[in-house]
Amino acid sequence: MKSLILQTATRSLVAVLLLFSIFLLLRGHDEPGGGFIGGLVGAAAFALYAIAFDVPSTRRMLGIRPQMMIAIGLAMAGGAGVISLLAGEPYFGHLWYHTDLPGFGEIHLGTFLLFDIGVFLVVIGVTLLVILTLQEE
Amino acid sequence: METLMAVLVGVLFASGIYLMLRRSIVKLAIGLVLLSQAANLTLFTAAGLTRGSPPLVPEGGDMPPVPFADPLPQALVLTAIVIGFGVLAFTLVLVKRVYQTVGTDDMDEMRSTDGFKD
Amino acid sequence: MSHDVLVALPLVIPLATAVIAMLFYNSRESQRVISVIGATALFAASIALLIAVREDGVLVSEFGAWAPPFGINMVADLLSAIMVLMTGLIAFTVSIYSLATMDPRRESFGYYPLFHILLMGITGSFMTGDMFNLFVWFEVMLIASFVLIALGGERPQLEGAIKYVALNLISSMILLSAIGLLYGVAGTLNFADLGMKLQDVDEPWLVTTIGMMFLVSFGIKAAIFPMFFWLPASYHTPPIAVTALIAALLSKVGVYALIRAFTLVFTQETSYTHQILLVVAGATMVTGVLGAVAQYEVRKLLSFHIISQIGYMLVGLAILSPLALAGSIFYIVHNMVTKTNLFLISGVSYRLQGTYELKELGSLYRYHPYVSTLFFVSAMALAGMPPFSGFMAKLTLVRGSLEIEHYAIVAVALFTSLLTLFSMTKIWTEGYWTPSKAEENDELPPGVEDFPGWTSNMIAMFVPILILAALSVGMGLLAQPVISLLIETAEQLLDPSVYIEAVLGDES
Numbered sequence: 001m002k003s004l005i006l007q008t009a010t011r012s013l014v015a016v017l018l019l020f021s022i023f024l025l026l027r028g029h030d031e032p033g034g035g036f037i038g039g040l041v042g043a044a045a046f047a048l049y050a051i052a053f054d055v056p057s058t059r060r061m062l063g064i065r066p067q068m069m070i071a072i073g074l075a076m077a078g079g080a081g082v083i084s085l086l087a088g089e090p091y092f093g094h095l096w097y098h099t100d101l102p103g104f105g106e107i108h109l110g111t112f113l114l115f116d117i118g119v120f121l122v123v124i125g126v127t128l129l130v131i132l133t134l135q136e137e
Numbered sequence: 138m139e140t141l142m143a144v145l146v147g148v149l150f151a152s153g154i155y156l157m158l159r160r161s162i163v164k165l166a167i168g169l170v171l172l173s174q175a176a177n178l179t180l181f182t183a184a185g186l187t188r189g190s191p192p193l194v195p196e197g198g199d200m201p202p203v204p205f206a207d208p209l210p211q212a213l214v215l216t217a218i219v220i221g222f223g224v225l226a227f228t229l230v231l232v233k234r235v236y237q238t239v240g241t242d243d244m245d246e247m248r249s250t251d252g253f254k255d
Numbered sequence: 256m257s258h259d260v261l262v263a264l265p266l267v268i269p270l271a272t273a274v275i276a277m278l279f280y281n282s283r284e285s286q287r288v289i290s291v292i293g294a295t296a297l298f299a300a301s302i303a304l305l306i307a308v309r310e311d312g313v314l315v316s317e318f319g320a321w322a323p324p325f326g327i328n329m330v331a332d333l334l335s336a337i338m339v340l341m342t343g344l345i346a347f348t349v350s351i352y353s354l355a356t357m358d359p360r361r362e363s364f365g366y367y368p369l370f371h372i373l374l375m376g377i378t379g380s381f382m383t384g385d386m387f388n389l390f391v392w393f394e395v396m397l398i399a400s401f402v403l404i405a406l407g408g409e410r411p412q413l414e415g416a417i418k419y420v421a422l423n424l425i426s427s428m429i430l431l432s433a434i435g436l437l438y439g440v441a442g443t444l445n446f447a448d449l450g451m452k453l454q455d456v457d458e459p460w461l462v463t464t465i466g467m468m469f470l471v472s473f474g475i476k477a478a479i480f481p482m483f484f485w486l487p488a489s490y491h492t493p494p495i496a497v498t499a500l501i502a503a504l505l506s507k508v509g510v511y512a513l514i515r516a517f518t519l520v521f522t523q524e525t526s527y528t529h530q531i532l533l534v535v536a537g538a539t540m541v542t543g544v545l546g547a548v549a550q551y552e553v554r555k556l557l558s559f560h561i562i563s564q565i566g567y568m569l570v571g572l573a574i575l576s577p578l579a580l581a582g583s584i585f586y587i588v589h590n591m592v593t594k595t596n597l598f599l600i601s602g603v604s605y606r607l608q609g610t611y612e613l614k615e616l617g618s619l620y621r622y623h624p625y626v627s628t629l630f631f632v633s634a635m636a637l638a639g640m641p642p643f644s645g646f647m648a649k650l651t652l653v654r655g656s657l658e659i660e661h662y663a664i665v666a667v668a669l670f671t672s673l674l675t676l677f678s679m680t681k682i683w684t685e686g687y688w689t690p691s692k693a694e695e696n697d698e699l700p701p702g703v704e705d706f707p708g709w710t711s712n713m714i715a716m717f718v719p720i721l722i723l724a725a726l727s728v729g730m731g732l733l734a735q736p737v738i739s740l741l742i743e744t745a746e747q748l749l750d751p752s753v754y755i756e757a758v759l760g761d762e763s
Binding site for chain 2 (some may be wrong): 307387390391394397398399402408410413414415416417419420421424425427428429432434435436438439488489492501517628653
């Protein structure tokens with residue numbers, strides 16, 4: 001399906017959607033948002049691109065195999081738990097690191113963020129794996 | 138409210154099972170979706186419905202105002218929806234592959250593994 | 256090592272293996288090496304877990320550091336640790352066997368990552384401490400097994416996969432609804448908390464009804480009568496290594512879930528629920544073996560035997576005496592070893608003669624006496640002949656049943672055993688003993704002249720078979736330590752307070 005309107009709109013929408021997905025990812029934990037919902041929005045961006053254009057150019061834009069994204073995501077999510085294990089906590093016992101960043105105020109980083117980014121990548125990977133497989137052929 | 142939900146769950150289960158009993162694999166997949174929604178709704182309803190009082194702790198307090206909705210079933214349903222999403226995605230790919238390989242979506246044509254000889 | 260690490264390892268190792276194998280998606284060779292290393296590490300970790308559980312009692316790890324009953328907790332009691340150990344053993348042997356039998360196409364389409372994700376789902380199901388996470392681990396396991404069954408995309412595989420997916424999803428939906436209702440009644444899903452709160456519930460009939468929903472759901476997964484028909488329609492379709500893996504592990508997860516639920520949670524009206532279990536166990540044994548007797552395709556025949564043996568595993572649960580329950584667990588352990596081995600050996604005979612049809616196989620004993628001996632050991636173990644493991648397992652089970660004077664189930668079990676012996680003899684005579692068609696025409700049967708010598712492939716095929724056969728003999732000859740461990744396990748299961756106290760602490 002080649003629609004000029006959709007293609008033109010998609011060009012600008014993809015950027016907005018991806019930005020929004022990262023916003024949702026970082027907003028998570030303390031406020032509504034998080035890796036899963038962010039990942040779905042991110043996957044929607046790529047899916048929209050695949051509908052407006054075609055699958056090969058979507059794969060090129062993605063730049064990485066969906067399988068590889070799943071692997072990296074799982075490694076980050078699972079690895080977040082292993083860090084806690086190494087620190088003598090139970091699996092997924094979350095560790096926090098608080099710091100003051102000039103200009104931003106206090107920020108706290110935790111293994112939870114690593115887990116969430118992992119989930120984000122897995123969700124994008126799985127969704128795209130299925131959508132691109134279905135759309136090909 | 139619970140009665141309405143119970144009726145809805147019943148309708149969803151009934152239509153899901155009806156669709157699964159049809160011979161088309163596409164209908165089988167749609168039936169599975171309805172069934173999974175019915176199960177999610179059962180989980181949600183059976184755990185108790187509390188309207189309009191989210192379990193959010195107000196600023197400065199240390200407990201949400203009672204009565205508040207039980208957050209656990211919501212977390213469970215969310216997880217179940219995510220899992221259902223993954224399973225459904227796989228089922229769709231499978232249905233497409235089966236259609237491509239067997240050349241029909243009629244379940245009655247897919248009995249080569251049931252008989253005595255392949 | 257701390258308990259948290261020991262409990263987490265059987266989950267972390269397969270996950271890490273799968274992830275690393277996925278990162279090497281383009282290199283088949285590295286995936287093969289990673290897979291075997293991962294499976295070996297899992298086996299080692301599962302041995303360490305069982306030793307620790309025996310020394311220190313029930314191990315609990317609170318994932319995310321939330322105290323039960325609110326958080327997610329993983330519990331390793333003796334039963335869980337034994338099941339995890341068996342998973343490790345099967346993973347170890349089948350991962351080696353896969354090296355020789357898996358075709359390059361499937362290998363490069365992610366066979367090894369899926370293999371280890373499946374293992375993670377299985378060990379997770381064995382160790383989880385609450386109902387909802389049991390559902391989650393079931394789904395992890397099922398999605399991995401769906402893809403493993405369909406991987407390769409041959410027509411029989413896809414047809415089998417559709418049936419497998421549909422039936423297992425229905426079972427998952429029943430499980431999810433039952434979990435919802437259970438939460439509505441009890442307000443908790445933690446096994447230990449449920450075990451405590453449901454002891455003196457006001458409406459036992461309500462809990463029993465929910466328990467029956469769990470019976471149906473776990474029953475579909477365990478392939479018990481009358482919900483087994485998806486199993487022989489799908490298990491034989493994928494390559495033999497996949498069949499061996501899922502045949503050994505998947506239905507046993509269903510049996511494990513039944514044992515866990517009906518010894519810890521649903522013990523309100525045992526005279527009613529466990530009577531049903533007993534009838535179902537008997538019917539499962541008989542129908543399964545009758546199906547097997549009629550079959551002439553080795554993999555289908557063995558698939559029907561899986562069903563029949565699920566029946567034996569339920570007898571001990573239905574009778575609920577320490578000896579019978581120990582017999583049931585012995586039967587699970589024995590069956591995992593023997594059934595896997597039979598599938599692996601039938602893979603060898605397929606390699607030799609290119610068919611699974613009994614009527615086309617033949618002359619194997621004449622030309623390959625060692626292969627035949629290995630088959631004979633496993634077949635006789637499955638049929639319950641002394642001195643192999645099956646004999647001791649059945650003996651324990653039968654003695655347990657006789658102690659409480661359940662003569663009918665003993666009769667059914669022995670009758671089934673006879674038919675099992677008959678169908679094993681059928682494979683032996685048709686496949687191994689009688690001359691094949693080619694030989695009757697004075698030609699050499701296939702697989703004789705081009706016997707693939709002592710190559711690395713043969714080592715990869717025979718090492719797992721030899722290990723499993725040795726275990727099958729060993730568990731029969733040196734049954735005393737095994738049985739004493741299993742009786743300890745059964746006593747732990749029949750006294751839920753041990754489990755509850757380990758999870759919730761002493762204040763309960």
